[in-house]
Structures are given as structure tokens and as C-alpha cells.
Amino acid sequence: DIQMTQSPSSLSASVGDRVTITCRASQSISSYLNWYQQKPGKAPKLLIYAASSLQSGVPSRFSGSGSGTDFTLTISSLQPEDFATYYCQQRYITSWTFGQGTNVEVK
């Protein structure tokens, strides 16, 4: 299996802050990397696909970068509705694997 390691596991931030979350794959996954946002009691919502492509309807303050083994999700200016848990996911092989999640909470 491909292991996905996210960091940090949690962070505290304020509205307007720039937030960066990283994800590392245990082997190269090219650009087969998705980012999700999840709020309590809800299914994950796709934000970024193919490492850097913004899913339709997602605000442009979200961006993704990276390829190979190292990836980054950036929120350029954190908004109140962005406090949530974020997950990375590899789609390089059919047996998807997910990072352990990053909880973005109010500072």
C-alpha cells in the first residue's frame, strides 16, 4: 500500500491567515492526489484534484501544488467557513489511501 503522511495533524489559525498543509506519499504518485474538506457529520468534499486543479465551485483561495511524493494545500486567506478537517488522498492505485487528516481550528 502507498502510505500518505499529512502534517500537521492539527493547527490553530485566525480568520485571514494563510494556512499550509503538507502531504507526503511513501512512493511517487505523479499528480494523482486529491484534497478534501470535511465538516462534522458530513461527507468529505473534494477541493483539489490532480494535485493542483480546483474543483468546480470551490473558492479560489484554495490551491494545491506538488508532484511525485510531496504535496501542499494552501488556503490563502482563511475564512470562518474553512474551519474543518482536511485530508489528502492518493488515486495512483485503485486501493486509495488517505492521510490521517489535519484539523484546522480557531486560534
Place this chain on the structure above:
Amino acid sequence: EVQLVESGGGLVKPGGSLRLSCSASGFTFSSYAMHWVRQTPGKGLEYVSAITNDGDSTFYADSLKGRFAISRDNSRNMLYLQMSGLRPEDTAVYYCVLSSAVHWGRGTLVTVSS
């Protein structure tokens, strides 16, 4: 509009069995692979299983092989997950996911407890 609606979850004793269903609508079901993903209470997301659009190939998380079986009925736009030999650690919300990963169902809760 794409809709995925899971059903069949509930409380089951350890060692028991359960069949989850996912009703799909709003897209050509027979054209897409489908996945099951689960989320344990308060924890992260875990891949469970996948099936190709024609049902000819199936994939499982290594830890679940032999206990879970995925299937589909393209004539009914239905996806299934047959679970047997259930363990307390299988307690989770189970999501049905379209291969694009854009569309997820709301999930169905499976609780394995005596």
C-alpha cells in the same frame, strides 16, 4: 443531479453479517467504477473496496480480503457491500463514492457490538 444513497447499516453482533446498498441516480451508472470508503468514529478515512464499471474486477483493502464482497447490479443502478465476520473495529460510517471522487453519499453507520 448525481445522488448516492446508502442504506443497510445498523447494529450487529461480532461475527455477524450485514449487506450495505447504495442507490445511484443522475448519471450513467454502468459507465463508472464505484468505491466504498469508511470512517471510524472520530478518526480518519479508510478505503474499503472498489469495483469496475462492468463488475468484472474488484479490489479490497488487504485487511478486509475474505470478509467483505463488493458487487453491483447495473440494471438497477445499485452497488452492494456484503460484510461478514464483522468485528468491533469495523464500526464506522460507510460511504459509497463515485470513481471521480467528487460525489459521495451521506453514509450509513455500521455498529458492531455485543
